Amino acid sequence: MLNNSFEELERKYNKLQREKIFKILLIIGTVFSLGFFVFNFFKKEKLQIQEKSEVKQTKEKSPNLELKPKIDLKELKPIIEEKEKINATKITPPTKEEEMPKEIFKRKTKKIQKKKLTDITIEDEKTLKQNYLLYGDYKSAISLSKLFLEKKNYQKAIKWAIRATKYAPKNDEPWIIYAKAKASMGQKELAIKALKTYLKKHKSKRAQELLIKYQRGKK
Amino acid sequence: MNQFDKAQQIFNDIINTQEYFDSFSAERVKKKLFKALNSKDIFLIFLIGNPGVGKTFMLSYVKEKIKNRKNIIFFKDPFFTKEEFFKKLIYKRIGEEENYLGYGELKERAIQLYQNIDNAIFIDEAQILTDEQLELIRILSDTKIFKFVLSMHYKDRKKILKSDYFKNRAHIDINLEPLQTSEIGRYIQSKLLNSSLGDISSMFEDRDFEIIAKFTKGNFRMLKRYMSTLFELLSYAYDNNLKEYKKINKKLLTMAAIDLGLINVK
Numbered sequence: 001m002l003n004n005s006f007e008e009l010e011r012k013y014n015k016l017q018r019e020k021i022f023k024i025l026l027i028i029g030t031v032f033s034l035g036f037f038v039f040n041f042f043k044k045e046k047l048q049i050q051e052k053s054e055v056k057q058t059k060e061k062s063p064n065l066e067l068k069p070k071i072d073l074k075e076l077k078p079i080i081e082e083k084e085k086i087n088a089t090k091i092t093p094p095t096k097e098e099e100m101p102k103e104i105f106k107r108k109t110k111k112i113q114k115k116k117l118t119d120i121t122i123e124d125e126k127t128l129k130q131n132y133l134l135y136g137d138y139k140s141a142i143s144l145s146k147l148f149l150e151k152k153n154y155q156k157a158i159k160w161a162i163r164a165t166k167y168a169p170k171n172d173e174p175w176i177i178y179a180k181a182k183a184s185m186g187q188k189e190l191a192i193k194a195l196k197t198y199l200k201k202h203k204s205k206r207a208q209e210l211l212i213k214y215q216r217g218k219k
Numbered sequence: 220m221n222q223f224d225k226a227q228q229i230f231n232d233i234i235n236t237q238e239y240f241d242s243f244s245a246e247r248v249k250k251k252l253f254k255a256l257n258s259k260d261i262f263l264i265f266l267i268g269n270p271g272v273g274k275t276f277m278l279s280y281v282k283e284k285i286k287n288r289k290n291i292i293f294f295k296d297p298f299f300t301k302e303e304f305f306k307k308l309i310y311k312r313i314g315e316e317e318n319y320l321g322y323g324e325l326k327e328r329a330i331q332l333y334q335n336i337d338n339a340i341f342i343d344e345a346q347i348l349t350d351e352q353l354e355l356i357r358i359l360s361d362t363k364i365f366k367f368v369l370s371m372h373y374k375d376r377k378k379i380l381k382s383d384y385f386k387n388r389a390h391i392d393i394n395l396e397p398l399q400t401s402e403i404g405r406y407i408q409s410k411l412l413n414s415s416l417g418d419i420s421s422m423f424e425d426r427d428f429e430i431i432a433k434f435t436k437g438n439f440r441m442l443k444r445y446m447s448t449l450f451e452l453l454s455y456a457y458d459n460n461l462k463e464y465k466k467i468n469k470k471l472l473t474m475a476a477i478d479l480g481l482i483n484v485k
Binding site: 001003 | 456470478479480482484
């Protein structure tokens with residue numbers, strides 16, 4: 001004698017099958033999410049390692065300055081983040097070329113006068129930093145260096161001067177700014193040492209004059 | 220009555236010693252039991268196995284086989300007093316009840332009657348023997364006049380053997396194992412074929428036996444109940460012309476297991 005009716009057994013069997021399917025789906029879902037989580041985790045780890053190695057590489061690539069001040073990684077982090085943000089918002093130019101105008105118009109705008117360094121505002125500082133982050137160019141770096149020297153923010157002037165040397169190692173300008181900043185901070189000996197290092201390999205009248213000036217001043 | 224009803228009947232849980240199934244384990248146990256029963260040194264034999272594995276059947280079968288050569292006294296359960304025990308021994312020997320004798324006299328009479336008689340006392344479900352009964356068995360086995368075969372569940376064996384009654388007594392353990400998957404198939408087929416149900420027998424495939432083995436775990440009693448339920452379901456499907464169940468399939472096999480509570484579904 002059956003304990004359940006035939007129909008009841010059929011119902012229970014169907015329920016059992018549904019439960020089995022649900023369990024299988026649950027297992028698949030769990031495995032999939034776990035895999036996704038692990039994949040993302042390792043991806044993130046890889047990115048972090050890459051970032052670290054990039055920072056390390058840029059450090060290694062910088063000129064062999066004996067008096068090179070250390071670049072603080074903590075200071076670099078917000079810059080990198082800012083760079084990433086700008087990259088994200090950067091709009092790619094249209095690939096299609098614009099048509100040439102049929103008539104030639106005279107330029108109506110006035111010539112933009114070059115701003116003096118003293119006229120550079122905070123906005124300019126931001127623009128220069130953005131430019132540097134976008135293009136990583138010498139011009140932005142040296143301009144920032146000059147700006148901070150004018151503002152008597154010698155630490156930052158030194159920092160940007162060092163960065164500028166990466167792009168134009170032969171140029172005397174960053175070395176001169178570096179020396180001026182060090183001298184202004186009362187570290188004339190370091191300024192002289194830096195100028196001498198530069199002049200060992202390169203020729204520069206301005207650097208030479210500054211070196212003589214500091215050497216005399218020291219005496 | 221359709222063919223499936225007939226098939227259901229042959230799997231009813233009734234002990235019929237004519238239907239001995241020669242599984243590997245049963246053959247081994249049978250051989251060991253006969254050897255131990257003929258031994259002059261062993262007076263305690265433990266037949267061990269899980270519930271439903273076929274211990275009672277084995278005792279009944281062995282009793283049937285040797286009843287002409289030995290005096291077998293079979294207690295199908297251990298619910299007896301010491302007096303009842305000896306009364307049964309005496310009755311078995313002389314065919315008369317000794318109702319007027321006291322315990323001591325009964326004991327002496329039984330020992331006297333069995334002194335030179337080849338005998339064996341089978342006690343089924345021995346795991347529920349009381350301490351008093353165990354003590355009695357120990358004393359009687361020590362006389363080397365009575366030979367005991369105690370059948371019990373596997374998990375209780377250690378407990379009884381560790382007790383002071385049998386700690387240092389010579390004994391033999393005989394384990395009865397469940398059926399193997401291949402044996403389950405052979406058992407079902409032989410039962411059906413012996414009852415001229417070849418058509419039903421051919422409905423089973425090897426994978427069906429594997430599923431049945433998984434559900435019943437080779438337990439004889441459970442296997443019989445399971446087969447009985449399965450044929451009841453098939454009979455119902457046949458009578459109601461349910462086409463889905465004309466052949467044995469996984470659904471039907473699972474439904475039988477659900478009905479017996481082998482799978483818990485609410």
